Amino acid sequence: MSNKMNNHDDHDHKVKVIEQFQVGPPPGSVPISISIPFSFFDLPWLFYSVTTKRIFFYEFPHPTTHFFQKVLPNLKHSLSLTLQHFFPFSSKIVFPPKPHTPHILYSEGDTLPFIVAESTTTNLNNLVSDTPRDVTCLHPFVPILPSPHALEDGTLLIPPMAIQVTIFPNYGFAICINFYHVIADGRAFHNFIKFWASICGSRENSIALPLHDRDMIIQDPKGLKSVFLETLCNSPRKSTLTIVRDVPSDMVRHCFVLRNDHVENLKKLVSANCQSHGLLGTLHVSTFVVTCSLIWVCKVKSEVMNTLPNGDEELYFYFWIDCRYLAKLKIPLTYFGNCLINANTAIKRNKLVGQNGIFEAAVAIGNKIRELQSEPYKNVDTLMSCFSKFGSMEQHALAIAGSPKFDAYETDFGWGKPMLSEVLQADSRLVSLSDCREKEGGIQVGVALGRTQMHKFNSILEHHLADIAIKGE
Template sequence: MVETRTDMLKVLDSFCVSPPPGSVPTISLPLTYFDFSWLACVPVQRLFFYEFPHPTLHFVETTLPLLKRSLSLTLQHFFPYAANVMCPQSPGKPYIHYTEGGGSVTFTVAESTADFDHVVADYPRDVKCLHPFVPQLPPAHVTEDGVRVLPTLAFQVTVFPNSGICIGSIYCHAVGDGKSFMHFMRSWTSVFRSGGDLACLENSLPLFNRDVIKDPFGLESVQLKNYWRWVSSCGENSAPTAGKVRATFVLSRAHAERLKHLVTAVDTEQLHISTFVVTCAFIWVCLIKSKESVTDDDDDKFYYFLFAFDGRNRLEFPVPATYFGNCLQPCVTDVKKSELTGEDGIVLAAKAFGKTIKEMGSRGLRWGEHWASTIIERAKTGRLTPLAGSPKLRVYDTDFGWGRPCKVELTHIDHDGAISMTESRDGQGGTEVGLALNKNQMDEFVTVFEQNLKQLRV
């Protein structure tokens, strides 16, 4: 092993993991109009933390070999993650390309001397606390004929001796949405737990058939134009993280039920009022109220909340649950600041979310040509809050045999200003929300959050 060191991290080894030789032929897979827009977004960074009370040598000798082998075996069924996204010059369409014997996933092994309990804590910590455990994707490059080549996935496994393990991942969202990625992760854990027996995957293989994605409204040409407009106008940008802290906030199932009761008591429209809806409403109101002391916005200005929901079996055409790719529809909810910060802010926000979801259910893809312009227009105001993740992804079911994760984090929210959401790690129906804010606003948010929680009288 070749070792390199940073402050609290020692890189023990780095190598590439490929599907078994001969298991995947050279193959290309087209992207769909659901995939194109994600090429403009930062890669997804998700960290899975596990308790692992063993020394590093024990991990290297007993766990690492099967971790590598099971990943290799799983990749033969999820080959896009060992492939590259090929982006030809205009008017070419981006596509996924796997080369037999050439596709692989970068896999780094490291050791950290950081305090594991502090790293996985819910209380505010410097955002940089988690950055050492995020792997780096190999750099993009351009071929002689002008095709930009984007690697799709990388892993870093960091051992905290006698305390824990972090499985850090970074992947290109254009290859697949969160449901596709978590399908891959749970498949990997199943193969690992089985000792490498692929029979465990027989009933849950991914579907790559792009023919299931229909285009009744001509969205491919619209999204391609949006993609080329982005390519010609900007590069990769991310917000600075200096001075930011991140924390996790938990709303229990009892809190969600109380919120739903409050909303449905005054809901005369029979809207979609779910745990997801009331959790978004609660957190959004706390976030906007915590900004009041640092902004002078007019109360009549609208604030915007961007979220996505899985379009599988919610569209004008059926899409199987095992479809591999992106099948997300963006939703934007607009509410005036005066309503969000008023006495009934949470109720009004929840009703607004419910109305948005109900409208999306009836419109389907009909407003698809306006997705990009609507989001860009809202983002330019500086009053758009994006949501990353979903409680439906079941990230805490990612069990390699060491038990369920003790914490799962989405670290790219440190850069793009989003909030993250997962199901609660205790499996009792609650929700976890991650935030990355500057320290002053985080202090304000904690105060507002705790006050609003007390008012629920749960």
């Protein structure tokens, strides 16, 4: 099914929409109607209507006609076969009035929008370069999610995903997926995209089928589902609409790589400080911990302050822990849905920007991880409130999105590794982490800041890396 279109209303200065298809599971491959309840892990993402946008760029030195003839049919067919197993992405989020509860509903014939566009002005090499770029430069390649549809009784039907493929004639193409986080977290999404890629590339599929039985897999010892549902259903419906933050006109985004030697030097630095403070063997010193510590310190030091900063004010760091990796909870890696617990820690500004700032940050983050590994559900009742708390903190908080464990650069549709893959965000309080294309053991870090602050951030980062390298010799 397709609709011919001439342009993109918002982005026609950068892309020309050629065709729009609707893609769903093969007819009869999924039961006529399937309803999946939300777990307490899912409901906060519905309340705040968080969306995730992930883009992949691939090299493809062929004209648009070749893409349509040789590539597009396979992309669509393999997506359809994939949706047979990952059908929630082509379902509807059903948000009914009380006393009924929100859920996912797949009905026979449900599809998702699949847009095919052609870039008219953009240089692909500029988009995948490792230099800071305007945060809006990738917006034309992001599909717009369809608007919710309201039934007569007030029930909202919300399409959860849209996909856009943008062709750069004779250079490459991009695949961008925009979806509501309430359907799936990062691990579930990357299982989906790799399953699709393996079928498209006609390779043996190593991705196991997803598990959808949320009530059987997710335990709720604190009875949080009913608590979160009460909050959700008693709130104005407008609270569930996506909150769009204004993007400053000078904001740029920079994706850079911390090489393996950078990470190892950071670990040596933190471990040496642990030894001198009598903490050796007690602190969780991982790649994630030291990377986050470095970025947190550099971000705070780069802030442009109009007044003298208060050294005693507490600065917060937010991150997520995937419960699939916590042995105590016994949740399979193939579980499809949200399975994240929130973690946050705080340090006074003067400690974070002090001589041992990276070590102080590592202690705070590492201790929080150890705490949640031991007691995974300790603070899970704050899962709903952590979103609003983070939203009210403005520049006093920093949060992490993504993970190197997702192996985004292993997403091969048959044309090799992506030239670039990143999570799209335009919030200076968010930092994305990913694996990287070439650097073995390295980490790709994505930061969005004002131009002036980005220049300062990069200088501080380079200084720290050079200083740490000397100490590591």
